[in-house]
Amino acid sequence: MRHKTIIWLIAGLLFSAWSAYAQEPDWTSYQTVLKHVKPGSKNNVSLMLVDYSAIKNNDSLDKAYRDLAAFKLERLTSREEKLAFYINAYNILAMKIVADHWPTESIKDIGSLFSPVWDKPAGELGGKTVTLGEVEHSILRPMGEPRIHLAIVCASVSCPDLRNEPYLAARLDEQLAEQTRRFLNNTGKGLRVEENTMHVSKIFDWFEDDFKSQGGISAFIKRYKAGLPELILKTNLPYDWAVNGTQ
Known part of the structure; x- marks a missing residue:
């Protein structure tokens, strides 16, 4: 009996250590950015519009990016944690690129025919400089979840809309399902x-x-x-x- 008790104690300690190690970022600063995303219309399409002037001037996007860049990627252990993290990361980095070049008519104008914006440095994740293309094609798509295409937002009218909340591992399936339904119900895009x-x-x-x-x-x-x-x-x-x- 004593041996079983010791085994359970060790198992409990190991689980506690793993729980403390595996965690998602604190998305509070990103949620602050999303307060500047409101329903609207542009070019006869209903969408969630971003107030880039506000998030550029009030430092909220810079704070969200700094938190994102500082997060230790090894803390992400489950597929859902990784998916939620990199979807949020893509959306933050896309907004950052636009805000850094604001005002601009299109995110594509930040690049060129021979050097598209998707291949330009977008920011750092885990101490490594990444592009939007790398996050989408080298990280997210190989994870086999097609609904990412209705969740990552390339800062354009016909893109899926930004949600008014970060994606979270515990609610990811629910969030992606709702995001997909919203996109398909938008007759404009x-x-x-x-x-x-x-x-x-x-x-x-x-x-x-x-x-x-x-x-x-x-x-x-x-x-x-x-x-x-x-x-x-x-x-x-x-x-x-x-x-x-x-x-």
């Missing part, structure tokens, strides 16, 4: 039905392979958009690269 055709965002075209694990684009969409009849699928909604902020 997510999905629009006209006669016998379902027009959807070009995001589904660009990342078609990522949705194959879900049975393909149509099967994925029907999982989150109830009541859709059999329709011709076209991934051809116009993509507006205008910045998701007010000038």
Whole structure:
């Protein structure tokens, strides 16, 4: 009996040590940034608009970025923790790039044909300089969660909307499901039905392979958009690269 007690004590100590080691960042500073994201409309599309002037001038975005850059990546142990972290990281870094070059008409204007913005240094994670392209294609996409494409926001009108809260490991599935439904319910950039055709965002075209694990684009969409009849699928909604902020 004494040996069993000792074993349980050791197991408890090991679990406590692991719990203390594995943790998500404190997203309080990021939540402060998100207070400057409000519903609005731009170019006849409903979206969440970012007040880049405010987050540039009040230091809230700089604080969120400093907290992000200082976080020890080895503390992320579960897939959900990593997904939530890097989705938030992408969105913070995208806002930072725009804010650093504010005012700008489009995030794409920060780059060029031969040096696109996605390949430019966006900031530091874990002591390493990263680009938006690296976070998306080298870290997030290999994790096999296609709904990231409805959660990462490249600071443009036709991108999915920024949520008014950070993504969290404990609520990630719920948050991603809600985010997907919101995007598909936005007829200006997510999905629009006209006669016998379902027009959807070009995001589904660009990342078609990522949705194959879900049975393909149509099967994925029907999982989150109830009541859709059999329709011709076209991934051809116009993509507006205008910045998701007010000038």
